Amino acid sequence: AVADGDQIMALFANRWAEEGRLKGRTLVATVMSNLGLERYLADRSIHLHRTAVGDRYVVEAMRANGLNLGGEQSGHIVMTDYATTGDGLIAGLQFLAEMVRTGKPASALTRSFEKVPQLLKNVRYGVGATPLDTPGVRAAIAAGEAKLNGSGRLLIRKSGTEPLIRVMAEAEDEALMLSVVNDIVGAVEAVT
Structure with a gap:
């Protein structure tokens, strides 16, 4: 199965919230992100701030609100603790670190929530x-x-x-x- 950005952002948001690193307990994502992501985050008292489509709008909202994690369903993920724009290498390294930390395969880490059709x-x-x-x-x-x-x-x-x-x-x-x-x-x- 192909993992989309929503599943990866859910993984990062949950981990960062547990560690106290998710600023404002908020993930920034576009209006295209799945309703399942919103429900998953709400169950963990994590807020989803939705923006217009485009990583530029995600970054603008992150800067305006002092937030550090955002992205798009398409897979552009922005982690301002490491870079000011989306960076696939950083996202990949964060994902690999989570695989090592948990001992779980990628397939298990990208099933955090059930996507709404x-x-x-x-x-x-x-x-x-x-x-x-x-x-x-x-x-x-x-x-x-x-x-x-x-x-x-x-x-x-x-x-x-x-x-x-x-x-x-x-x-x-x-x-x-x-x-x-x-x-x-x-x-x-x-x-x-």
Whole structure:
């Protein structure tokens, strides 16, 4: 299995919190990090501070709040005790140190929490279009939130790099999640 950044950040945040090294008992991660990570941290009285997507936003939040651990689900991990930007070698060494300390294989260390099923669909839109501002799309998003009714999470955003609307949902009920995402995707496609 492939370990993502959420699992690795959970490992580091928990260890650092136990050792009293996690500043503010807070991990900084983007809005794309899995709801399972948030629940895992909350169970350990560790706060998750969410930012916009991009390690630049993670670093900005870390600096603004005096925090020392953050990253992205994609695997960019920032540990300001060691470097001011994400550094794969440092993250790798920290991970290896944890393997040595615990005597556990990597596969065991990257199963800290059960990920909540997550679905992401991208919808391309035309230049100059503003699909998120249309009544039909706003209504579909509101209906999706109502269907989830607190049992999951919904994130709809414009891509920062290309003309895409990203529709992401997380929920234990995968059929519900698929229905919500497809309804919103359909509404966006109808106006693009």
